[in-house]
Amino acid sequence: MSGPPRKAGDGIAEGPGRARQACTGPTGTGGEQAAKLMEDVVSRENLLRAYRRVMRNRGAPGVDGMRVEDLLPFCRRRWRDIRESLLSGTYRPQPVRKVEIPKPGGGVRMLGIPTVLDRLIQQALLQVLTPLFDPTFSEHSYGFRPGRSAHHAVLAARGHMAAGCRWVVDMDLEKFFDRVNHDVLMSRVKRRVKDRRVLRIINRYLQAGMMEGGIVSVRTEGTPQGGPLSPLLSNILLDDLDRELERRGHRFCRYADDCNVYVRSRAAGERVLASLERFLREKLRLKVNRSKSAVARPWERKFLGYSVTWHRFPRLKVSPESVKRFKAALRPAFRAGRGRRLDIVIRDLTPKLRGWIAYFRLAEVKGLFDELDQWIRRKMRALLWRRWKHWKTRIKELIRRGLSPPRAVRSATNGRGPWWNAGARHMNRAVPTAELRQHGLISLLAEHQRLQCPV
Numbered sequence: 001m002s003g004p005p006r007k008a009g010d011g012i013a014e015g016p017g018r019a020r021q022a023c024t025g026p027t028g029t030g031g032e033q034a035a036k037l038m039e040d041v042v043s044r045e046n047l048l049r050a051y052r053r054v055m056r057n058r059g060a061p062g063v064d065g066m067r068v069e070d071l072l073p074f075c076r077r078r079w080r081d082i083r084e085s086l087l088s089g090t091y092r093p094q095p096v097r098k099v100e101i102p103k104p105g106g107g108v109r110m111l112g113i114p115t116v117l118d119r120l121i122q123q124a125l126l127q128v129l130t131p132l133f134d135p136t137f138s139e140h141s142y143g144f145r146p147g148r149s150a151h152h153a154v155l156a157a158r159g160h161m162a163a164g165c166r167w168v169v170d171m172d173l174e175k176f177f178d179r180v181n182h183d184v185l186m187s188r189v190k191r192r193v194k195d196r197r198v199l200r201i202i203n204r205y206l207q208a209g210m211m212e213g214g215i216v217s218v219r220t221e222g223t224p225q226g227g228p229l230s231p232l233l234s235n236i237l238l239d240d241l242d243r244e245l246e247r248r249g250h251r252f253c254r255y256a257d258d259c260n261v262y263v264r265s266r267a268a269g270e271r272v273l274a275s276l277e278r279f280l281r282e283k284l285r286l287k288v289n290r291s292k293s294a295v296a297r298p299w300e301r302k303f304l305g306y307s308v309t310w311h312r313f314p315r316l317k318v319s320p321e322s323v324k325r326f327k328a329a330l331r332p333a334f335r336a337g338r339g340r341r342l343d344i345v346i347r348d349l350t351p352k353l354r355g356w357i358a359y360f361r362l363a364e365v366k367g368l369f370d371e372l373d374q375w376i377r378r379k380m381r382a383l384l385w386r387r388w389k390h391w392k393t394r395i396k397e398l399i400r401r402g403l404s405p406p407r408a409v410r411s412a413t414n415g416r417g418p419w420w421n422a423g424a425r426h427m428n429r430a431v432p433t434a435e436l437r438q439h440g441l442i443s444l445l446a447e448h449q450r451l452q453c454p455v
Contacts, residue, residue, distance in 0.1 A: 062115030112224030144231030
């Protein structure tokens with residue numbers, strides 16, 4: 001957004017009056033604040049911050065095909081008209097592009113990808129609305145909030161268990177982002193937003209059609225994931241659930257639509273689940289998915305990818321489901337690595353390994369990381385075995401790497417598959433761990449020890 005000075009109306013420019021700092025919330029008090037919220041949204045400083053965030057997040061084009069690189073030239077040509085339509089309350093968002101991605105546990109998750117321009121406007125709205133709403137949210141809400149993360153939620157959950165709440169009400173909301181009732185949500189937004197132009201554009205974003213196969217379908221409920229505003233709107237709606245749990249004195253952690261309530265007995269958990277199901281249905285028009293919800297011991301469930309041990313002071317560990325998803329995510333990279341140089345395969349794999357271990361750095365049960373290190377090294381050796389293909393090549397490579405000719409011949413002609421050979425002694429000796437480290441392969445266990453630090 002930097003560049004030579006622009007004339008009035010050329011690009012994202014500041015309108016009449018002084019610019020307002022969206023980072024500290026809307027300016028003015030009383031009626032002025034109610035009437036001038038949209039001015040805060042379209043202020044130059046707020047839009048520059050929103051533009052930088054959109055560029056940083058990148059993302060796919062929407063229904064108009066515009067890329068993030070095209071946003072600045074477009075705004076330089078059209079921003080004056082767009083700004084006026086926002087200030088007058090006549091701006092209408094374009095439909096979102098429907099994208100379905102597979103869920104780790106099966107099924108699909110529906111995303112709605114707004115156009116780049118609508119992502120810019122939603123981000124600008126988010127930056128102004130967050131200071132209005134976030135300070136009022138519950139301290140037990142952790143998802144998509146400044147200064148809070150999944151790690152804080154996991155540590156808080158462990159604290160509830162250590163305090164003696166050895167049963168968990170693991171509650172799953174059925175298709176939450178697809179089932180949000182617009183009237184119920186907007187009534188919650190109106191509690192703090194009085195600028196009718198802001199209310200109108202939020203409602204239009206909720207109702208913006210969804211395009212699939214060139215056909216636009218009208219939406220009467222739901223706030224599809226994919227736009228910058230959706231996480232904040234979900235927190236606004238579910239804040240009523242947080243307040244109800246606080247009113248009842250429950251220990252709980254909520255991260256977006258993942259909510260766990262910690263109690264001292266199964267009977268108490270069953271009562272809590274039944275009453276919350278009724279509350280969500282009657283007050284928020286949301287449905288609890290009974291097939292995925294349960295009252296159980298915490299070590300039998302997972303929360304944000306973590307599980308715990310059964311000890312009196314529970315120890316965090318990576319859940320078995322998370323391990324399965326991690327291996328499933330790496331397998332395409334291993335398949336794509338067949339026939340490629342080992343250092344290139346490792347270079348492409350390293351960001352995935354670092355990202356995964358950074359998320360699970362809180363885990364206190366470390367044996368799993370050593371097991372995964374062994375699994376990854378075996379995958380690497382299997383790649384080499386496949387690359388050598390012919391038994392003659394395998395004999396030559398094994399001899400070159402230090403095996404005696406008789407042993408190399410026996411190993412290369414054993415008739416076993418790549419996975420078996422990758423775990424056999426001859427490949428462990430021919431391709432030692434030190435060689436894989438020289439090619440850049442990191443150790444999850446070593447990375448975990450390096451990253452462990454208080455949150």
